[in-house]
Amino acid sequence: MRTAYSVEKVRAAERELMARLPEGALMQRAAAGLAAACADVLGRVYGSRVVLLVGSGDNGGDALYAGARLARRGAGVSAVLLSPERVHAGGLAALRRAGGRAVGTDGAEELIERADLVVDGIVGIGGKGGLRPHAVPLAAAAERSRAVVVAVDVPSGVDVDTGEVRGVALRADLTVTFGTHKPGLLIDPAREYAGLVRLVDIGLELAEEQAELEALQHADVARLLPVPRAESDKYRRGVVGIAAGSARYPGAAVLAVAGALRGGAGAVRYVGPAGSAVIARFPETLVSDRGPKHAGRVQAWVTGPGAGDDAATVGEVLAADVPVLIDADGLRLTDAAAVRARRAPTLMTPHAGEAAALLGVEREEVESARLAAARELAERYGATVLLKGSTTLVAEPGGGPVRVNPTGTSWLATAGSGDVLSGLAGSLLAAGLSARDAGSVGAYLHGLAGRFAAGAETGPGGGAAPVGAHDVASAIPRAWRDVVREVGV
Known part of the structure; x- marks a missing residue:
């Protein structure tokens, strides 16, 4: 599991470590990792043109010491000093001894545009509110150039703790972060500015329970996936009820059932007006038209996808004493008091x-401050909240680490994709996972299935193509197998 920590906790861990190390040792560890990453990007260091954008404080010091290491290997290194009066003196001296040079901001844009590599050491993890005006032209020059941009710890201009970007930020191709991930490297919109992220271990000691964010990986998901035992039958594996769809939106019911059938529960019960469409596509579904109360035993309900204005059905599901997933129209048809009153x-x-x-x-407020929105919703409704989007977040009321899903792809932005996710996560609820785990595992498998369906697993430029929600549902078993195969389950 990847974890990300707040600025306050990172700085506390750094202080504890520095108290046990010789002076300057921690910065040298960071600089060594940064220089190695830059060398990997360059391929051939000797003769390359490197420009360091150097702000005040330790972030600039990391860049200067890394630049000195590159200069000793034959790179032509120029440091643009944005705050000459507050530059890290030791780092600047080391750069000059290695043959590098320091310049001011006059003429720096042309220097940047000719560079092979630009190192962003302008602002560290304490930066707030975007770049200062004198740094904005340098960021623009870096974006115009053909140089690879490497950010030191975090891209300058992003809010590290929240992932917000309130102003101009410098967009990196690679971010080399030290000790641990930071929330802004995992949450959009800041994540977009980070590019690839490379973590350098500098010896920080941080307790996992103090993390602000968690990102599941294959091994974590594999441990949570429900696996039938020898004595299992369809009822012991869990039954999920789907109360979804309408005369206008029968497809939402079909897609929610498609996700549910592939989510680990032993059986799927469908209740609603789209029963004929569901049976035609999935004859294994148990269909009823008598309403949720008379559908038979279930271990969890999914309600809302394509429900239109059917508030009665949504209300009936919310009254059930089993876990409930609310999506789409169901969110509009209920209120905080009804959700908070639930015991399950x-x-x-x-x-x-x-x-x-x-x-x-x-909407723009939610998209610009996704972490705050997810936490606020969880507190207001007293429920676990899975906030879908470019970075999917799962937050619980009462605090604790928020989970961020690392597997999503922009190809999932297609009609009906969310209905598939609802069925999948609801099935995991019925199989016995907690709301937090069902949401997190569902989002993980859903994102991975989207990548497989689109052919995006090979990364950018890997031949990806548009997909429909039914393609995503069909790829869930492949995603499931991929998770368990990699960890040997």
């Missing part, structure tokens, strides 16, 4: 627009 777990799965409506704010 509730998982809400809004996208940014739905979250904005629930919070009474504009």
Whole structure:
């Protein structure tokens, strides 16, 4: 599991470590890792043109010491000093001894545009509110250039603790971060500015339970996946109820059932007006038209996808004493009091627009401050919240680490994709996972399935193509197998 920590906790861990190390040793560790990453990017260091954008403090010091290491290997290194009066003196002296040079901001844009590599050491993890005006032209020059941009610890201009970008930020191709991940490297919009992220171990000691964010990996997901035992039958594996769809939106029911059938529960019960469409596509589904109360035993319910204005069915599901997942129209048809009154777990799965409506704010506010929005929704509704989007977040009321999903792809931005996710996560709820785990594992498998369906698993330029929600559902078994195969389960 990858974990990310707040600036306050990172700095506390750095102070504890520095108290045990010789002076300057921690910065040298960071600089060595940064220089190695830059050398890997360059391929051939000797003769390359490197420009360091150097702000005040330790972040600039890391860049200068790394630049000195590159200069000793034959690179032509120029340091643009944005705050000459507050530059890290030791780092600057080391650069000059290695043959590097320091320049001011006059003429720096041309220097940047001719560079092979630009190292962003302007602002460290304490930066807030975007770049200062004198740094903005340098960031623009870096974006215009053909140089590879490497950020030191975090891209300058992003809010490290929240992932917000309130102003101009410098967009990196690679971010070399020290000791641990920071929230802004995992949450959009800041994540977009980080590029690839390379973690350098500098010896920080941080307790996992103090993390701000968690990102599951294959091994974590494999441990959580429900596996039938020899004595299992369809009822012992869990039954998930799907109360979804309408005359206008029968496809939402079909897609939610498609996700549910592939989510680990032993059986799927469908209740609603789209029964004929569901049976035609998935004859193994147990279909009823008598409403949730008379559908038979279930271990969890999914309600809302394509429900239209059917508030009665949503209300009936919310009254059930089993875990409930609320999505789409169901979010609009209920209120905080009804959710907070529930005794069984509730998982809400809004996208940014739905979250904005629930919070009474504009969509742009949610998209620019995703972490804050997910936490606020969880507290307001007393429920686990899965906030879908470019970075999917799972937050619980009462605090604790928020989970961020690392597997998503922009190809999942297609109609019906969220219905598949609802069915999948609901099935995991019925199989016995907690709301937090069901949401996190569901998002992980859903994102991975989206990548496989689109052919995006090979990365950018790997031949990806558009997909429909049914393609995503069909790829869930492949995603499941990929997870368990890699860890040998």
